[in-house]
Amino acid sequence: MIKLKKLLSLGIAAAMLLGAAACTGGKENKVSDGDDESQPYEIVWLFPVAPPNDLDAVCEKANEYLKDKINVTLKLTPLDWGAYGTKKNNALNGGEKMDLLWLAGGDYTYAAMQQSIIDIDELMDKYAPKTKEMLGEDFINGARVDGKLYGVQANKDKAANYMIVYRKDIAEKYNLDMSGVKTIEDLYPVFDTLLEKEPNMVPMAISGGKTVYDANFCLNGYDSLCGNKYVCVMTGENDDVSKVVCPYETELFKKSCEQAREMYQRGYFFKDCAVLDNSAELIKSGKAFCYWEQDQPSKLSEINNSSDYEWDKVQMTDASMSTLDCVGSVTTIPYTCENPVRVMKFIELFNTDPYLNNLINFGIEDVHFNKVSDNTIKLTEKGKKDYDLQGTMWERGNTFINYTIEGDDPNKAENLEAFNESAKPSPVLGFVLDTEEYSIEATACSNVVSEYLRTLTYGAGDPEELLPKFISKLKSAKIDTIVEISQRQYDEWREGNNGNE
Amino acid sequence: MSKIRRFTDFLLNDGAMFLMVMPGAILVLLFNYFPIGGIVLAFKNYAPVKGVWGSDWVGLKNFKAFFSTPDAWLITRNTIMYSVYFIVVGTILAVALALLLNELKKGFVSKVYQTIGLLPHFLSYVIIAYLVYAFLGGEYGIMNRTVLPLFGIEPISWYSEAKYWPFILTFVANWKEVGFSSVIYLAAIAGINIEYYEAARVDGASRWQQMKYVTLPCLRSIITIKLIMSVGGILGSDLGLFYNVPMNSGPLFPTTNVLSTYMFRGMSKVGFTTAAGVYCSVVGFILTILANAVVRKIDYDSALF
Numbered sequence: 081m082i083k084l085k086k087l088l089s090l091g092i093a094a095a096m097l098l099g100a101a102a103c104t105g106g107k108e109n110k111v112s113d114g115d116d117e118s119q120p121y122e123i124v125w126l127f128p129v130a131p132p133n134d135l136d137a138v139c140e141k142a143n144e145y146l147k148d149k150i151n152v153t154l155k156l157t158p159l160d161w162g163a164y165g166t167k168k169n170n171a172l173n174g175g176e177k178m179d180l181l182w183l184a185g186g187d188y189t190y191a192a193m194q195q196s197i198i199d200i201d202e203l204m205d206k207y208a209p210k211t212k213e214m215l216g217e218d219f220i221n222g223a224r225v226d227g228k229l230y231g232v233q234a235n236k237d238k239a240a241n242y243m244i245v246y247r248k249d250i251a252e253k254y255n256l257d258m259s260g261v262k263t264i265e266d267l268y269p270v271f272d273t274l275l276e277k278e279p280n281m282v283p284m285a286i287s288g289g290k291t292v293y294d295a296n297f298c299l300n301g302y303d304s305l306c307g308n309k310y311v312c313v314m315t316g317e318n319d320d321v322s323k324v325v326c327p328y329e330t331e332l333f334k335k336s337c338e339q340a341r342e343m344y345q346r347g348y349f350f351k352d353c354a355v356l357d358n359s360a361e362l363i364k365s366g367k368a369f370c371y372w373e374q375d376q377p378s379k380l381s382e383i384n385n386s387s388d389y390e391w392d393k394v395q396m397t398d399a400s401m402s403t404l405d406c407v408g409s410v411t412t413i414p415y416t417c418e419n420p421v422r423v424m425k426f427i428e429l430f431n432t433d434p435y436l437n438n439l440i441n442f443g444i445e446d447v448h449f450n451k452v453s454d455n456t457i458k459l460t461e462k463g464k465k466d467y468d469l470q471g472t473m474w475e476r477g478n479t480f481i482n483y484t485i486e487g488d489d490p491n492k493a494e495n496l497e498a499f500n501e502s503a504k505p506s507p508v509l510g511f512v513l514d515t516e517e518y519s520i521e522a523t524a525c526s527n528v529v530s531e532y533l534r535t536l537t538y539g540a541g542d543p544e545e546l547l548p549k550f551i552s553k554l555k556s557a558k559i560d561t562i563v564e565i566s567q568r569q570y571d572e573w574r575e576g577n578n579g580n581e
Numbered sequence: 582m583s584k585i586r587r588f589t590d591f592l593l594n595d596g597a598m599f600l601m602v603m604p605g606a607i608l609v610l611l612f613n614y615f616p617i618g619g620i621v622l623a624f625k626n627y628a629p630v631k632g633v634w635g636s637d638w639v640g641l642k643n644f645k646a647f648f649s650t651p652d653a654w655l656i657t658r659n660t661i662m663y664s665v666y667f668i669v670v671g672t673i674l675a676v677a678l679a680l681l682l683n684e685l686k687k688g689f690v691s692k693v694y695q696t697i698g699l700l701p702h703f704l705s706y707v708i709i710a711y712l713v714y715a716f717l718g719g720e721y722g723i724m725n726r727t728v729l730p731l732f733g734i735e736p737i738s739w740y741s742e743a744k745y746w747p748f749i750l751t752f753v754a755n756w757k758e759v760g761f762s763s764v765i766y767l768a769a770i771a772g773i774n775i776e777y778y779e780a781a782r783v784d785g786a787s788r789w790q791q792m793k794y795v796t797l798p799c800l801r802s803i804i805t806i807k808l809i810m811s812v813g814g815i816l817g818s819d820l821g822l823f824y825n826v827p828m829n830s831g832p833l834f835p836t837t838n839v840l841s842t843y844m845f846r847g848m849s850k851v852g853f854t855t856a857a858g859v860y861c862s863v864v865g866f867i868l869t870i871l872a873n874a875v876v877r878k879i880d881y882d883s884a885l886f
Contacts, residue, residue, distance in 0.1 A: 172629050173851055196629045352719040355740040355828045415630045520642070523847035524650035530846050531834040540741065541832065556651040 115421035117151050123426055124155045126171065127182035127411075127475050128164035133466040134443060141444050145436060150425050156440070158469075172196050172414060179417045180427075182475055183231065185307035188223070188407045189512045192230035197412040199228045203420055208232070208428035214478065218505070222406025225512045231412035232427050235478040237376035237496060239401040239503030242298040245383060246370035248392040250278070261394050263299075264292060264339055271348045274369055283348040285359035285368035286538060292343065293336040293537040295372050295396065300332055303402045303508040308515070310525055310559060311566045313508050315400075321507045322574065324567045326559050328533075329551055337536045337543035344539025354540035363387075375399075377495035381488050382471060399503040403511065409475055431478040438483050440476065443467035449483075458486045511573045518565045524557035623856040643856035650847075652838065660839040663823075664815040666751045672804060674759045679766035679800075680792055695767070698760025706757075706821030713753060713826055741832040750837070754822055762807075769803045770796060805876055805883040813869035816861040820845055 135156055143153045159167050165187075171178060172191065183191055191197045204212050212220070214235055223233055244261065251258055254277050256270045271283040286292075300316040305324075312327045314320075327333055343349060350362060362368040366389050373379065373393075380393050411427065413420050430436055438457075442449050448463030473482050480493045489495065515522065532550040535541035592599060623643055625636040650656070678698065685691040701709070716723045717739035725736040739745060777795045786794065818839040827837045844857050877884035 169849075173627070175629060175632075194628050194630070352740070355719065355830050356714065519850060519853075520646040520649050523646045523853060524652075526847040527650060527652065527834075527838070527843055530829070531831045531838075533831070535741070535831040553651065558649070 115419065115425075117422070120147075120151050120153060121419050121422045122153045122155055123179040123423055124157055124177060125180040126157045126159060126168060126178055127180075127472070128161045129158045129469050129472045129475070130160050131158045132468055134448070134462075135467075137447075138439065138443055138467060142436065142439055145439070146426075146429075149429060150422060152422055152426055175416055177416050177418065178414045179419075179423045181412050181414045183410050183412050184408055185404055186515065188231060188410045188412065189225050189306050190515060191412065192225040192228075192512075193514060193516060195415065197230050197414050198417070198420060199230055200232070200413060200420070200424065201229045203413075203424040204229065204232070207421060207424040208431070211235075211428050211431045211478075214431065214480075218509075219406060222401070222403060222509050223410060224510065231410035232431075232477075233406065234409040234411065234474055234476065235431065235480055236409065236474040237405075238500045239376075239399040239405055240298075241375045241395065241397045241399040242295055243373055243375035243379075243393045243395045244370050245373045245380070245391050245393050247366075247368075248390040250274070250281070250369055251392070254278075258392070258394050262396075264295065264343075267348075268343075268346070271343075271346070271369075275347060278369075280367070281369055282350045282362055282367055283369045284343070285362045285371040286349055286353055287357055287359035287371075288534075290359070290372040291336075291537045292340040292539075293333065296332055296336040296339070297327065298397050301400065302327070303506045304404050305508065305511070305513050305566070306407055307404050308513060308566075309529055310522065310562045311513070313506075313570070315506055315508070322571075324563055324570050326554070326563050328529075328554060329559075334543065334547060337539075337547055340537055340539035341541075341543055342539070349539060354534050354538040377499045378489040378492040385485065385487050386471070399499060400506060401500075401503040401509065402506040403508055406509065411476070427477070430476070432481075434481045434483075437477060437481050441469060441473050441482055452486050455483055456486055456490065457483045508570075510577065511570060513566055513569060517569075518562045521558040521561050525554060525559055525562065528553045528557050619855065620859055622851055623859045625852060627851040627855075639852070643850075643852040644860065646847075646850075646853045647844075647857050647860065650843070652843075655835065656838050656840060656843050659836065660816055660818050662747070663750065663818060663839060664811075666747070667754055668808065668811045668815075670751055671755055671758060671762060672808065674755055675762040676766050676797075676800065676804065678759055678763040679770060680796060682763065682767060683770045683796070684788065684792070695760070695764075698763065700760070701757045702761040704757065706819070706825045709753065709757065710825040710828060713749070714828065717749075740828060740830040743833050743836040746827060746833055746836045750822065750826065753826055754819070765807070766800060766803065769800055773799045801880075802883040805880070806885055809869060809872045809876060809885045812872040813865040815868055816840060816864050818842075 135158070139154055139156055146152050146154060168181060168183070168187075170176075172181075181197065183197070188197075211232060215233055219233065219238055220229060223229060223231065244258075244267075246258055250256070254273060256273060258270065261267055261270070267284075274281060274283050297312075300314065301319070302315055303313045305312055310326060311324050313324055314330065314332075344353075350356075350358065353359075359368070359371065363371060364387070373383075375393065375395060380391065383391050413423055417423055430440070442457060442459070443463050443466075445451060447460070448467045449457040449459050452458050473479050480496070484490055484492055528550070532541075532546060532553075536543055536546055536550065619633070621633060622636075624638055624640065625633075626639045626642075627633070627636045631637075682691050682695055685694065704712075714722070717725075719725065719736070719738050719740065722739070724739070729736060737745075739749075773796065777799075778791055781791050781795055818841045820841040823837055823839050823842045824845060827833045830837075840857065840861065844854055847853075873885050
């Protein structure tokens with residue numbers, strides 16, 4: 081029996097060692113110059129959207145076309161939005177073979193700092209000059225991390241402004257004047273009338289990123305430093321742009337919470353909003369009168385096209401380009417890619433070839449859509465059912481060569497360009513925060529934020545009681561250290577940057 | 582030589598047993614022993630590009646992240662408190678249910694109850710969270726709409742009152758698991774020698790006395806073994822239960838934030854989560870050994886090892 085025990089323990093030890101060894105996927109980044117196009121290469125592409133039924137058919141069609149062009153086959157791997165964050169982390173950490181990986185905001189900058197996506201400056205210069213020209217130097221600089229570029233941004237709206245989208249039919253029916261709405265308080269009388277006439281309707285649907293707090297910060301002007309949860313730079317007229325602040329300690333946040341509380345108590349929000357996030361269902365089923373939305377040209381016609389109701393908008397802010405907008409949608413090449421050169425060639429092709437681009441985005445002609453004119457299409461019933469990428473064209477490459485769906489704004493591309501031109505660039509553009517430095521403090525702070533943020537910004541809790549608690553708890557979780565570290569990095573960047581100008 | 586001989590004898594004689602153990606043993610080896618090597622990650626700043634061995638050593642930094650919160654005490658208290666609740670209440674309920682089911686001599690009825698009791702075990706906590714919401718929802722919940730008005734009580738906003746949740750969570754967890762854990766006790770009861778009962782009946786023992794003096798003492802060792810094993814998991818807490826069922830509602834954190842939810846909300850890095858996992862395992866390991874030692878002192882035969 082002793083023998084057996086020894087054998088077992090040996091086996092277990094061996095298994096442990098093997099286990100550890102199997103995890104070592106470490107590999108050097110290399111940019112090979114010679115790319116032999118006679119060798120076929122499979123490109124695995126991960127992006128978030130619910131996988132459509134006809135994915136294989138579209139891939140097959142794309143592969144036929146791509147074989148003669150650059151001899152690659154495409155393996156599109158869409159993943160559900162809800163699972164994307166975890167799955168892409170697991171894939172990166174586990175060293176899975178991937179060639180294109182969609183990232184956004186802090187995820188992108190973090191991956192770049194970790195070097196788990198490769199630096200593509202050289203590749204882009206050599207193999208994707210048209211893409212580079214199309215994106216423009218300013219925009220590209222916004223995605224640089226420590227001076228290096230780690231991904232190809234989607235060519236789309238490069239800025240954001242805020243609007244309120246509301247039900248046109250309801251507004252007309254009860255003679256609600258939305259055109260006069262300039263501030264959040266202007267909404268109150270409208271909502272009061274609405275509640276009287278339509279007691280079963282929720283005046284405003286709110287959800288994460290679409291609350292009074294977000295709206296107020298956008299109205300004032302701020303830069304979220306690539307969507308950071310703990311620090312931001314306020315860029316309003318009366319703000320000091322050299323200071324990094326914690327958004328929750330600002331006066332504006334206090335005001336936002338008080339407003340949210342008042343609106344909640346007046347019954348403008350769904351009563352259980354802080355518990356059950358059902359804003360999407362409310363909007364879809366026609367039970368919500370209005371909601372906040374990030375605006376861009378043609379957004380409204382897209383909303384109208386995909387909804388059973390008639391919507392209109394009140395634009396609340398001017399367009400501005402912040403650090404988050406620059407990295408809001410980036411396609412990167414992970415370190416596990418075996419042939420970055422070919423992948424970059426594919427990106428160039430995808431961004432410049434309307435046939436390929438629209439094939440991936442809308443499916444196969446005459447099956448998933450019918451052409452109405454050269455650039456306008458009408459989706460077929462099959463297309464709506466079996467190849468619906470839910471309007472996520474902005475995740476992939478150049479949206480300026482997308483077909484227009486019938487009913488959408490036909491001048492979408494021109495309007496978008498004008499919109500991008502008009503956007504005011506944020507003074508923080510180009511600064512990337514190294515979040516690794518405060519990762520310990522962030523763990524504690526993250527829990528504090530999830531404890532209070534939703535309750536406060538949805539108006540479900542009394543700010544007079546909760547806000548001081550929130551702030552004192554943030555302090556004891558060392559938010560000040562995070563602000564200090566960020567401020568130091570920001571100062572260093574500003575010094576370096578002013579020297580260049 | 583003789584040792585090898587004995588081993589081959591063992592294989593020949595008990596080969597069937599050995600085969601039956603294999604699948605379980607392989608699973609344990611694959612999923613419990615194989616990944617142990619990954620513990621090194623708790624002491625490293627893992628960067629995928631550099632691989633497991635190539636990543637930089639950071640000493641105990643990852644463990645610091647875990648203890649840096651001002652709520653450390655609250656979270657630890659919650660975690661242990663719930664584990665103890667679940668172990669005590671869960672064991673009592675499961676044993677009681679097993680005893681009751683055993684008393685139902687009609688096989689069919691007993692099977693029906695058993696199946697109904699078992700069903701919730703197969704539901705995911707995501708689904709259960711919405712079932713609970715159907716009861717506790719602020720506006721349309723059954724409790725606030727129907728049940729409370731019956732007793733003339735004002736509606737309660739369940740999802741912002743932390744004090745109710747220790748009870749709610751214990752209830753939900755036991756509702757889900759009690760049917761499943763009673764199966765083990767039922768199996769143990771089925772294994773009790775029928776002659777004990779016959780002897781008891783001859784001595785004039787009633788059903789209640791049989792249950793009290795025959796069935797329960799026979800279950801003692803299996804109850805002890807289950808207790809020792811659950812003590813090891815005292816720092817583990819089901820993320821599904823603590824994250825989904827309270828709908829991640831902020832005001833409930835004082836009574837619903839446990840180690841696993843804290844990790845889930847705050848830990849984005851492989852190193853942090855590994856460190857937390859190592860910590861839970863080490864504490865669990867020590868507690869299991871201790872519990873076993875205590876049991877061995879009191880009742881040598883009931884100890885696990």
